[in-house]
Amino acid sequence: MSKIKVGVIGASGFVGAELTGILLKHPEVEISGLSSINHVGKAISELYPAFTAQYDQKFEENDTVINRSDILFICLPHGESENLVKQCMDQNKKVVDVGADFRLKNLDVYKGWYGVDVEFPALHEQAVYGLPEMNREEIKRTKLVANPGCYSTSILLGLYPVISKKLVDPGSLIIDAKSGVTGAGKTLSEGTNFAVKNEGFNAYKVATHRHTPEIEEKLNLMGAGEIKVSFVPHLLPVNRGILSTMYVDILDGVDAKSIQPTYENWYEDEPFVTVLKAGKLPDISHVQHSNHCQIGLTIDERTNRLIIVSVIDNMQKGAAGQAVQNFNLMLGIDETKGLSMVAPSF
Known part of the structure; x- marks a missing residue:
């Protein structure tokens, strides 16, 4: 069975790096690319030495990663995801937006708190709030998940x-x-x-x-x-x-x-x-x-x-781990796949 091609947009930040570490151990996933605005051409191991000799993928442009992926995790600050999500959805890609852009259904409230205008309100209507314990069945049916805040x-x-x-x-x-x-x-x-x-x-x-x-x-x-x-x-x-x-x-x-x-x-x-x-x-x-x-x-x-x-x-249930839990549900995979981590004993 072929693996799912997964791209991470904004992989050079803390959440993106955490997510990359989880995806590397996920048995159903092939990481198709990592993007970063500021570090194109650098290996992730240059920013995070923990990846040294284990994963030396270089950061690429957003478009390159999007084009070769089936599903995207977008790990960007608020106000920076909407256009990329539109691009992905127009190409029939599935998306887990780990940022804040799609969490609120009331767009006036969103603008009031975040100071950002919404360009594609129909996308916000499609988005499902990604708290599996609350919206598990809706997450299974959607192409766009808004990962909750920590x-x-x-x-x-x-x-x-x-x-x-x-x-x-x-x-x-x-x-x-x-x-x-x-x-x-x-x-x-x-x-x-x-x-x-x-x-x-x-x-x-x-x-x-x-x-x-x-x-x-x-x-x-x-x-x-x-x-x-x-x-x-x-x-x-x-x-x-x-x-x-x-x-x-x-x-x-x-x-x-x-x-x-x-x-x-x-x-x-x-x-x-x-x-x-x-x-x-x-x-x-x-x-x-x-x-x-x-x-x-x-x-x-x-x-x-x-x-x-x-x-x-x-960084886990508050961000990257929950994003993978949502990914699993969207793809019809056991939602615990790749998430069997146990906290350190001390």
């Missing part, structure tokens, strides 16, 4: 059961989340400089982070209604990992003891989501370098509030 993934997976079952008051929701510095991308900035970030810990983009409308829109689809959330992200002095803590009031009349089994039943058959036993809480080190999400629950009986802690690796 914060959004950890938060939505943490809230999905109780929002859908209407066990909590969505209007009371407060979200506190922490990410490793790779979430900021590869571009250098003072805030991610080692001397500044090492032994530091700070909130950033308070009430203005661009994953906010994505979280709100998808919670609405889960049954929360038109809500506004308080979302405060923080930057951890670690390379990778997201820990999101959600605080939400339990509705009157809901038996708090039913919440733990509700989560366990909801995610029982999900290959990449684990609900920890009552009293256990997750740690980002337990999911690093894997496509897994772990969720821990605590009931604050004094306040009748549910506290949800959800952890993922922002």
Whole structure:
């Protein structure tokens, strides 16, 4: 059986390199090309020495990679994917857009938060939000997947059961989340400089982070209604990992003891989501370098509030790993193929 020809656009960034590493081990994939705007002619091993003697593919122009691929992963900053997606779709290629361009259905909201005009609204209508635990069947049928944001993934997976079952008051929701510095991308900035970030810990983009409308829109689809959330992200002095803590009031009349089994039943058959036993809480080190999400629950009986802690690796389930999970579903492949990574023991 011939392998699927896969191209990675924007392969020189953190997510593109992570994705390339996963695809190299995928038994159904042949990497047909890697593109980069700034590094054409360089080998990926020159930028990321971990590939040395294992994979020395050189970066090429976008058009070259698109033309020889059956399916494309596009790993570019917001505002840079839409025209390339149009080009791919016109050539009947399938696309997983790992950036933000197609995540929001409300295009006015997208423009307001991202400051980008939409040129091809029909493409946005076609795009399926790529959270498999929410949209698995739709992902199987589409040619265009919008890979979720990293914060959004950890938060939505943490809230999905109780929002859908209407066990909590969505209007009371407060979200506190922490990410490793790779979430900021590869571009250098003072805030991610080692001397500044090492032994530091700070909130950033308070009430203005661009994953906010994505979280709100998808919670609405889960049954929360038109809500506004308080979302405060923080930057951890670690390379990778997201820990999101959600605080939400339990509705009157809901038996708090039913919440733990509700989560366990909801995610029982999900290959990449684990609900920890009552009293256990997750740690980002337990999911690093894997496509897994772990969720821990605590009931604050004094306040009748549910506290949800959800952890993922922002480079894996928050980006490249989830992109491959979506790719597998789009191609009718076992969705766990190529994603059997286990977090390091220490």
